[in-house]
Amino acid sequence: RVAYVNGQYVQHGQATVHVEDRGFQFADGVYEVWSVFDGRMADFDGHMTRLHRSLNELRIPIPMTREALERVLKETVRRNRVNEGLVYIQVTRGTARRDHPFPAEGTAPSVIVTARSLPLSKGNAAAAKGVAVITHPDIRWGRCDIKTVGLLPNVLAKQAAKERGAAEAWMVDEMGLVTEGSSTNAWIVDESGKLRTRDTQSNILHGITRAAVMALAADEGIEVEERAFSVDEARRAREAFYTSASGFVMPTVSIDGAMIGDGKPGPIATKLRAQYLDQARRDAI
Numbered sequence: 001r002v003a004y005v006n007g008q009y010v011q012h013g014q015a016t017v018h019v020e021d022r023g024f025q026f027a028d029g030v031y032e033v034w035s036v037f038d039g040r041m042a043d044f045d046g047h048m049t050r051l052h053r054s055l056n057e058l059r060i061p062i063p064m065t066r067e068a069l070e071r072v073l074k075e076t077v078r079r080n081r082v083n084e085g086l087v088y089i090q091v092t093r094g095t096a097r098r099d100h101p102f103p104a105e106g107t108a109p110s111v112i113v114t115a116r117s118l119p120l121s122k123g124n125a126a127a128a129k130g131v132a133v134i135t136h137p138d139i140r141w142g143r144c145d146i147k148t149v150g151l152l153p154n155v156l157a158k159q160a161a162k163e164r165g166a167a168e169a170w171m172v173d174e175m176g177l178v179t180e181g182s183s184t185n186a187w188i189v190d191e192s193g194k195l196r197t198r199d200t201q202s203n204i205l206h207g208i209t210r211a212a213v214m215a216l217a218a219d220e221g222i223e224v225e226e227r228a229f230s231v232d233e234a235r236r237a238r239e240a241f242y243t244s245a246s247g248f249v250m251p252t253v254s255i256d257g258a259m260i261g262d263g264k265p266g267p268i269a270t271k272l273r274a275q276y277l278d279q280a281r282r283d284a285i
């Protein structure tokens, strides 16, 4: 395996950044993940646009043109011979003596890209059975719309899920409303049959898969409401699922050990997964 590190392709085992990198010191960096189908990246523009937005919001300089970045991402996929899998990019504010304010102007941002294989069959097997989620308090900051590498609350939530045999943790705000998963957006089909997911004005990540699935649901004539749901509503839901670039649409069949619906992947979740996969594969570049 090889990784791209600041202009060079290096052996993955030897791929390192400096101890004074601000990503390491302050989590002062952002990232993106694309899924790969047939060696090509899905939802390319959506993730690229969000990467630029994250950088702009944090005033991290754009490290290279979009075209150059696209070339690096594609080359990293190619060199790792990824057919089905994931590509990861991280951009930090660069390396500088540890000091909280931004480093001197002209400090180059650090850019690293990795790619790895992850066969679709693995996710499909989980999706066919449906997965469990737990709930966990959302203890994050006020800018969850920025995809930063500051993920400690998400790490703690996901670990709690793992320790309880669940695939994901749905984070819950002080009102008892689900915000999103630790690395996914959360959805239900409520008791009235409406598809519900929290609105993006309320401190969650604007999921690229979420946006794609919303459009697919609209095409299907399924009513989608961007409105937060409570843990209680999730327990009573007909169906539930979560979305992300790595998990696509993942049917969710229990929450905190309580069965959702009939405890099997729901028809809407199953259909949206198939449609999303078709579209992502078709439009990948």
Ligand code: PLP
Pocket: 033, 154, 180, 181, 182, 183, 184, 185, 205, 206, 207, 208, 209, 210, 243, 244, 245, 246
């Ligand atoms: N919410 C959080 C907190 C995430 O970290 C992610 C993805 O990593 C998502 C949602 C899903 O976003 P996307 O569909 O763009 O992968």
